[in-house]
Amino acid sequence: MLTIAEFSKQTLAGDASGHDWYHAKRVADWALRLYEEDNGPATKETTAILRAGGLLHDTIDDKVVSDVLSQIKKVEKLLRANDFSKEATDEVMDTIQNLSYSANLVKQHELSKRGQYVQDADRIEALGAIGIARVFAYGGSKGRVMADPKVLPVTELKDKATYRQNANPSVNHFYEKLFKLPAQLNTTAGRKEGDKRAEYMKDFLRTFNDETGLLADPAFNLEDKNDGCTD
Numbered sequence: 008m009l010t011i012a013e014f015s016k017q018t019l020a021g022d023a024s025g026h027d028w029y030h031a032k033r034v035a036d037w038a039l040r041l042y043e044e045d046n047g048p049a050t051k052e053t054t055a056i057l058r059a060g061g062l063l064h065d066t067i068d069d070k071v072v073s074d075v076l077s078q079i080k081k082v083e084k085l086l087r088a089n090d091f092s093k094e095a096t097d098e099v100m101d102t103i104q105n106l107s108y109s110a111n112l113v114k115q116h117e118l119s120k121r122g123q124y125v126q127d128a129d130r131i132e133a134l135g136a137i138g139i140a141r142v143f144a145y146g147g148s149k150g151r152v153m154a155d156p157k158v159l160p161v162t163e164l165k166d167k168a169t170y171r172q173n174a175n176p177s178v179n180h181f182y183e184k185l186f187k188l189p190a191q192l193n194t195t196a197g198r199k200e201g202d203k204r205a206e207y208m209k210d211f212l213r214t215f216n217d218e219t220g221l222l223a224d225p226a227f228n229l230e231d232k233n234d235g236c237t238d
Contacts, residue, residue: 008088015062019071024148025141026065030132035061037128037200042121044196053121056095059086060102060125067103079104098122108184118193127197130188135204138185139211146177154178154219159226178215181208182227 009017012032019028038057042049049057063082065071072078079100086096102122106129110116118126133141143153151174158175160182175183185208189201209229216222 009085011059011062011085011089014082014085015066018066022071023144024070025144026068026071030141031062031065033061033137034064034125034128034132035059037061037131038125041127041194041196041200042124045194052095055091056099056121057124059091059099060106060122061128063099064103064106064125064129068107102126108188123193124197127192127194127201130192131197131200131204133185133188134201135207138204139208142180142185143177146180149174152176154215154221156221156224159224178212178222181212 015031016028019026019031021027035058038061039049039054042053042057063085067075067078067082069075082103083096083100086099087093091099098119098121102118102125105111105116105118106122106126108130132138146153153176155176158179160179161173161175173183186205189198189205192198192201212222212227212229216227
């Protein structure tokens with residue numbers, strides 16, 4: 008019988024788009040860290056649910072697996088085989104199927120309290136130094152250029168299909184999604200970490216523009232870019 012960590016590692020091994028095993032492990036670690044920062048020491052059950060949500064959240068993503076429905080059934084069986092109760096299994100499955108940015112573009116799904124910490128952990132992984140690295144790793148895996156001053160950020164991506172079809176240069180992703188994330192974080196600890204990381208990304212883009220001149224258009228202005236709107 009595979010452990011949850013082994014299953015995650017096996018499923019995500021070799022991913023070059025920023026959705027690898029180390030990303031999943033960081034999400035699990037940060038979910039617990041954020042939860043305990045706000046609430047104190049987590050119980051054994053809460054720890055298990057937070058870590059399972061983090062480790063498994065990308066194992067059912069259509070960016071990673073081709074048959075999502077079969078994978079969902081496999082993950083449910085995995086949780087039960089690892090002694091998760093029906094209630095705990097249902098909570099983890101609800102979290103990993105509904106935490107993504109694209110799943111919440113039309114309507115915000117109400118996650119459990121623990122699910123909100125997993126969602127925040129996943130979103131802060133899209134911010135800061137690691138967020139910068141993941142933007143360009145994902146763009147490179149899709150054959151996207153880094154930046155093009157003639158292609159300006161899309162102001163609004165209204166649904167999952169539009170969001171997934173967007174193939175703009177990688178740097179545009181900061182403006183089209185990432186700077187919206189801090190305002191969408193659920194938890195006190197998550198917002199604190201998210202705001203800090205968003206400022207780091209602004210500094211990076213200022214330096215990027217100083218070195219390249221590719222972000223001179225007003226559309227790439229960095230003021231108020233973490234005030235957010237409704238992944």
